[in-house]
Amino acid sequence: MARPDRPARVRGTGNHILDALPPADLARLRPDMEEVALVVRDVVFDAREIITAVHFPVSGIVSLVTPMEDGSIVEVTTVGNEGMVGVPVFLGAQSTTVRAISQVSGRALRLPVDAFLRAIDDHSQLRAVVQRYTQALFTQISQSAGCNRLHSNEERLARWLLMSHDRVGADRFPITQEFLSQMLGVRRATVTVSAGILQRAGFISYARGQVTIVDRKGLEGASCECYRIMQTELVRLLSY
Amino acid sequence: MARPDRPARVRGTGNHILDALPPADLARLRPDMEEVALVVRDVVFDAREIITAVHFPVSGIVSLVTPMEDGSIVEVTTVGNEGMVGVPVFLGAQSTTVRAISQVSGRALRLPVDAFLRAIDDHSQLRAVVQRYTQALFTQISQSAGCNRLHSNEERLARWLLMSHDRVGADRFPITQEFLSQMLGVRRATVTVSAGILQRAGFISYARGQVTIVDRKGLEGASCECYRIMQTELVRLLSY
DNA sequence: CTCCTTCCGTACGCTACCGTACGCATTGGG
DNA sequence: CCCAATGCGTACGGTAGCGTACGGAAGGAG
CATH class of the missing domain: 2.60.120.10 (Jelly Rolls)
Known part of the structure; x- marks a missing residue:
């Protein structure tokens, strides 16, 4: 995708x-x-x-x-x-x-x-x-x-990063873990853990409110199906 | 409400x-x-x-x-x-x-x-x-x-029962815990536990796929705010 | 250069809920 | 009348994420 x-x-x-x-x-x-x-x-x-x-x-x-x-x-x-x-x-x-x-x-x-x-x-x-x-x-x-309801924090974080990546059109963009935690409805500390996993896997890098998408394919693999479904439907409906 | x-x-x-x-x-x-x-x-x-x-x-x-x-x-x-x-x-x-x-x-x-x-x-x-x-x-x-994302299984169960109560227009209606578990995105056993709490509190009674709303006010107290918000907005928008 | 703020990493006990499983009661069909 | 199916209660170990907290590193303001 x-x-x-x-x-x-x-x-x-x-x-x-x-x-x-x-x-x-x-x-x-x-x-x-x-x-x-x-x-x-x-x-x-x-x-x-x-x-x-x-x-x-x-x-x-x-x-x-x-x-x-x-x-x-x-x-x-x-x-x-x-x-x-x-x-x-x-x-x-x-x-x-x-x-x-x-x-x-x-x-x-x-x-x-x-x-x-x-x-x-x-x-x-x-x-x-x-x-x-x-x-x-x-x-x-x-x-x-x-x-x-159903997907893990890590999957949902990957999804959020992918959706944002699409929308900002740049591999690097500003977002603090504090903000992310509010978006995902979890503790800030939980974001740190999940982001750390994605970072150690080489998919992203994170530093002082700046995230960089390093390996987009990898991130897609770490995300739940929801990203793909939303994205596919968006393209389908808006392919004017 | x-x-x-x-x-x-x-x-x-x-x-x-x-x-x-x-x-x-x-x-x-x-x-x-x-x-x-x-x-x-x-x-x-x-x-x-x-x-x-x-x-x-x-x-x-x-x-x-x-x-x-x-x-x-x-x-x-x-x-x-x-x-x-x-x-x-x-x-x-x-x-x-x-x-x-x-x-x-x-x-x-x-x-x-x-x-x-x-x-x-x-x-x-x-x-x-x-x-x-x-x-x-x-x-x-x-x-x-x-x-x-944010509310407990028990709160969401109460919300579901209230919404259904409004829509079926009867105090007693058929719904199995198996079905409810799918709606709420939890295990069937979790529904049993939550429904048991609501039942012992005297808000509902449950037997073989039939639920009865006994104390609606009580149920409203056990529900999260989401029921009230959805219901208020529905009435507001559809008060033709 | 120093201080203060922002941001991130980590830790620890705790709770809600999970996956799985078993048993029992009621109901309906043969 | 018996049996199978359905629906519910319960139990137990496991775990993801919670609330809270502390500390350290980077950066900006003075």
Whole structure:
């Protein structure tokens, strides 16, 4: 299972959803969009908070997490430049129960909700693509739900690293074990142990908040099937 | 957190989505719909299989589960007469990675995919309601993903019983511990232990595949917050 | 250069749940 | 009426990950 090719950006925004639009449609959206920076730990929207804009990442990673009453959180899926942050708006909701938090710093195109909803009405192509991305998100979250229950910490860590690798498009990216532990819903110390195993196996190297993917194939072998399933379904649904 | 009132059916099908439609819209759908029985263990649709019809349950429970390569499964959410089985079709997909399996026998109205898609195009009200149900499903699955990771077997069992209680509309319903163990992603013996605790606490009684909800309030106290969150969000989104 | 913060490695007792297995009670079919 | 199948209770050793804690190394700020 190879990671999706990352074609040279001959044109476009860098976000796969936007770049799937006819150039004329995209041009009409442009005036309403603003490019913003998403700095690590930024909360794009919080649970039960009115969502004012949707975001199309062009770089970096945003995590969708379920916050619990005791303050703990668990990631349900990640969004990179393949997707969109704010799908609940597409489904007619003003808020949701999940939090969207920037996990790896990057940039995104911000589109206010009213402009987005108008665009959805006007551009059938955009509607179709977002619809299929929504379905991909469904797959990812459903698979996560099972994965969280059945698979070991080490497998899930490998999966997380692979998904992030796909989305950041670089072999080295910043992520602390403390953050990772929150995403995976385990102790920080457990991440240290699992990451140590992957590191000693020669798949990754870890140092002071920077992880480097050394042997991607090896990492794929260490991951559970869930990575492959999510990735395959994403490519299948978004092969515009 | 009271369970939603179950108003006497003065009219309608018994399925909340269909009954939220203007009578004229529903009347036009009727010729295309067929009432079918869903017997326990029936697979309504399987992972990676073309979905040929959507189903609107009027009684019984359908579970959406994520099947893993080793044959194990985990429930990601349940669907009763508040919802619809086949949301991926609404999102433009022909298949998905989850399996829909009947968990408590009942009846459903079956609508072929092409008729459903036509209806979605023609009836904006149906589109709006299904859209919001889709959002509710999102909430449920996301919450499940976190719950599966963070909460104890006993809490999750209580949550499952409460959700099912809401959907079957009866204090007593059939469910074996073997099935429950698959839904919760644990051993059958673990279910026995947890169910035993709930039983000795006087919240439920269990005998040969029949569970009886004895003390609903007590069960709510034994459940994690996830039941309340899912239920609140469902009511909020579907309070037509 | 020093101090303080961040980040990571490790350790230890503990708990929940696992895999497996056995036995018993109830139920339905021949 | 008997037997097989189904469903549940229980037991026991094993283990993954927990809560907590301590220490050390790297880096940034003054």
